[in-house]
Each structure stands twice: as structure tokens, then as C-alpha cells.
Amino acid sequence: MIEQEFAKTVAWLLRIQAILAALSGLGFAMIGGMGWALAALIGGAIGVFLTVLTALRVGLALGRDPKVMVRAFYRAMALKFVLAVIMFVIVAQWFAGYFLPVVTGYAATAVAYWLAMRKMANLPLSTSETE
């Protein structure tokens, strides 16, 4: 049951992230043309990719012993951070002219987490969800 809840939340999160990345791409297409739009979409794609990767790693440990869950969680977050740094270094080194739209695209995908948190805050914290 909790696996389904997690999968549902992640699917919702990814959908919102894709929409926000597309919106930022559209915004930058109007401001700076196709190059900027593509850069914003790449930033969004980085955010979506990192979310998928983290969700897969966290999801695999779901429902196990809390110690295992926390270990898997920290490992997933460390991997996410390292991959993000590598990707942003690549972007900064070779696509420096498009850095602002890339970071904005990524930041747009981070907004999805705020929305997800707001959505989760409205859900009841009951044990029936875990059954």
C-alpha cells in the first residue's frame, strides 16, 4: 500500500516538474529564442532525471527496516548531489552562455517539491495509509 502511495506521489511530482520545465522553456523561448528555451528544458530535464533516480533508489528500500530505509535515503541523496554537481559543471564549462536558463529550468522543477509538500500537508497523518 505504501509503495503505491509513494509511486503515486512520485508520478504526481514528475508530472508537475515536467509542466513547470515546459513553462520555463516557453518563457525563455519568448525572451531569448530557441537556444534559451532548449537550455531551460535541459535544466528541467536535469531536475526530472535526478528525481527519477532518487525516487527509484528510495522506493526500493520502502517498507523495510527504518535503518535500511535511512541508509538507502542518504545514499540516494549523496548520488543525487554528486550527479547534479557533475552535470552543472559540464553546463558551466561548455554552455556558459546558457547558464541562467539552465539554472532557472532546474529551479522550476524544485518548485514542484514545494507544491508536493503543500499537497502532503493537507493529507491526514493516519496509520490507515500505511496498511
Add this chain to the structure above:
Amino acid sequence: MEASVELAGLIAQIQANTVIVVGLMFVAAAIGTAFGFAILGSKFLESAARQPELAGMLQVRMFIIAGLLDALSIIGVAFAALLMFANPLLGPIQQAAGG
């Protein structure tokens, strides 16, 4: 000759200040993330020990909060990477030197 030495001095000054700022950005990102994840993990374990049946659900909520926690420090580190590898603050000096 004198102008090129002055130019090199200006570039060195900007790069030195950039290095300090990049260091501060890394430190702030590391401290913020470390404290955030430490509190998040400890509270999760505390809650899971108190109510084990909620552990799965708390993990879902922890995932969402961790996404936010990570995102801000990643954006900071991304800007630090930009300053390190393609410093835009050197642009005006390079333009002045070229023109």
C-alpha cells in the same frame, strides 16, 4: 607593458575574490545540507521508533522535504561552478582589454 601588468593585476584580484566567494558558497551549502539532513534523519528514526507503522509514510514525506533541501544547495553549487569555470565577472575587463 604597464597596461598589461595592470590588467593582469585586475584579473588576479577578481579571481582571488571569486575563489573566496566560491569557498563561502560551498561552505554554506555543505553546512545547510548537513544540518538539514541530520535533523531529517534523526527525526525520522525517532518517529519510526515511536510509531513503526508510520515509517513508510514518513519516508515519502522525508523524500519530498529532502528534495527541497537538496535543490537549494544544488543551485548554490551550480552558481559556484559557473564562477569557477566561466566567470562572468571577468567579461567587462576582457572587453576593455579587447577594445
